[in-house]
Amino acid sequence: MSExxxxxxxxxxxxxxxxEGDQKPIRKPTPKVVRPEHPSNQGPRIEPKVTEEAGGWQPGLPSLLPLGVFPPVADKELDPIRKVLDESEGVMDKLQKEEARxxxxxxxxxxxxxxxxxKMPEQRTIPCLSAKDxxxxxxxxxxxxxxQCAEAVKFFQDCARRVQQQFVTSG
Known part of the structure; x- marks a missing residue:
């Protein structure tokens, strides 16, 4: 038998x-404690970034900035926006007038x-109505x-014949 x-x-x-031997014991890494540079009752201070590409001041996280930190926007920056807004209001007025017209x-x-x-149909009188009645x-x-009604019937027939002849001749 084989093994x-x-x-x-x-x-x-x-x-x-x-x-035994040269093995070194394995140590668990200790977490690093990071101490904040600012007091714990204040949030981190975010410095505004000024870039030439963006055309001026760009806040990092605006939701963390207190009110009043943003610099006032110059009127010359708002003029094109106001101009477009006025033009769009004028176009809207013209469109409303055109719609009404x-x-x-x-x-x-x-x-x-x-x-x-x-058109209301013409009220035609029924011919020979009195003879019929x-x-x-x-x-x-x-x-x-x-x-005894033979004479009344003969009168009604004559009336009906006259109306029929008038209708045929009038076309």
Whole structure:
């Protein structure tokens, strides 16, 4: 039978296991204590940075600066902003006036369309209405003998024929 594995133990390994030898003990690093340069009741002082690229004073962290630390902005720096603001207000006024003018024009056009589009139909009289009513009344009056209404029916037919001929000839 063959050996499944071999273990080699060196003298160096034995020394390390026993704790002998030239080994130095391992020390844990101690944290460094940093003492603040300012008293604990005040925040850090941030000095303003002056750069030529940015065009002047740039605060480091403006949220930590007390009020009144910012230097006053010169009027010449605000003049272009004020000019653009005034121009934009003028444009807004012009746009509002134009909107009101266009709205009036649209209302006027809608009124014209409504007048042209919707016209009340002419009230035409129904032709032969009186002859028709007389015929119906005769039938109501003589329900048992409708032949008595022959004259009223003949008058209604003649009226209807005349109206039909007028309609055909008028086109």
């Amino acid at each position: 499944p594995f071999k273990v080699q133990i060196s003298s160096d390994l034995i020394r390390r296991l026993l704790g 266009v709205l009036e024009k649209v209302k006027h056009n809608a009124e014209e369309l409504r007048e042209k589009e919707y 007389a015929c119906i009344q005769c039938y109501k009056d003589h329900p048992e003998d409708p032949l």
